[in-house]
Amino acid sequence: xxxxxxxxxxxxxxxxxxxxxxxxxxxxxxxxxxxxxxxxxxxxxxxxxxxxxxxxxxxxxxxxxxxxxxxxxxxxxxxxxxxxxxxxxxxxxxxxxxxxxxxxxxxxxxxxx
Amino acid sequence: xxxxxxxxxxxxxxxxxxxxxxxxxxxxxxxxxxxxxxxxxxxxxxxxxxxxxxxxxxxxxxxxxxxxxxxxxxxxxxxxxxxxxxxxxxxxxxxxxxxxxxxxxxxxxxxxxx
Numbered sequence: 001x002x003x004x005x006x007x008x009x010x011x012x013x014x015x016x017x018x019x020x021x022x023x024x025x026x027x028x029x030x031x032x033x034x035x036x037x038x039x040x041x042x043x044x045x046x047x048x049x050x051x052x053x054x055x056x057x058x059x060x061x062x063x064x065x066x067x068x069x070x071x072x073x074x075x076x077x078x079x080x081x082x083x084x085x086x087x088x089x090x091x092x093x094x095x096x097x098x099x100x101x102x103x104x105x106x107x108x109x110x111x112x113x
Numbered sequence: 114x115x116x117x118x119x120x121x122x123x124x125x126x127x128x129x130x131x132x133x134x135x136x137x138x139x140x141x142x143x144x145x146x147x148x149x150x151x152x153x154x155x156x157x158x159x160x161x162x163x164x165x166x167x168x169x170x171x172x173x174x175x176x177x178x179x180x181x182x183x184x185x186x187x188x189x190x191x192x193x194x195x196x197x198x199x200x201x202x203x204x205x206x207x208x209x210x211x212x213x214x215x216x217x218x219x220x221x222x223x224x225x226x227x
Contacts, residue, residue, distance in 0.1 A: 034215075042221065043117075043203050043219055043220060043221055044156070044203075046217075087155070101158055101161075101216070103148070105153070106156075
């Protein structure tokens with residue numbers, strides 16, 4: 001089961017770009033990388049997912065280097081409402097660690113005015 | 114509206130009194146899972162189910178039971194709750210249990226065992 005390592009916490013100011021890096025050295029060939037956002041006392045919410053290179057949606061970008069041993073979630077121009085815990089997940093792909101998902105502790109992002 | 118519904122949202126119970134937390138999804142998802150969240154420990158997977166009548170243990174299954182008799186429901190059963198099971202619980206579902214599948218989470222159940 002591919003586990004992940006993320007910084008415990010990060011701070012930023014409104015309007016800045018935030019990059020959160022996740023390390024996953026044991027990622028399997030068929031594993032995807034998925035990021036979730038969680039506000040206090042709410043369930044996590046899907047942000048973005050990728051397999052390799054770069055993925056962008058209306059909320060964030062995900063950068064994955066060629067060796068796939070790490071990934072970086074990029075949040076452009078954060079606001080106070082982006083203060084949350086961000087989780088990086090790897091795996092659960094059919095044929096490997098089927099069904100097992102490891103969330104870890106996540107990264108607490110705090111955005112200041 | 115597509116959603117995962119957990120009940121109850123809050124529950125206070127006494128040690129040893131059996132309880133069930135229900136989870137239901139209306140998206141026809143194959144995969145469902147239960148997590149507990151404790152301060153400083155993040156989200157830990159308790160049990161998951163790839164489809165009807167198929168369940169398997171996650172990282173912290175001790176003291177919990179699950180069943181998947183129908184596709185939409187995945188109840189979490191605590192036969193004899195103990196104070197160390199006081200936690201925030203989340204149910205999730207996704208189309209499949211693969212890495213390429215987005216998970217949808219319920220609103221959570223805050224359980225206190227005294």
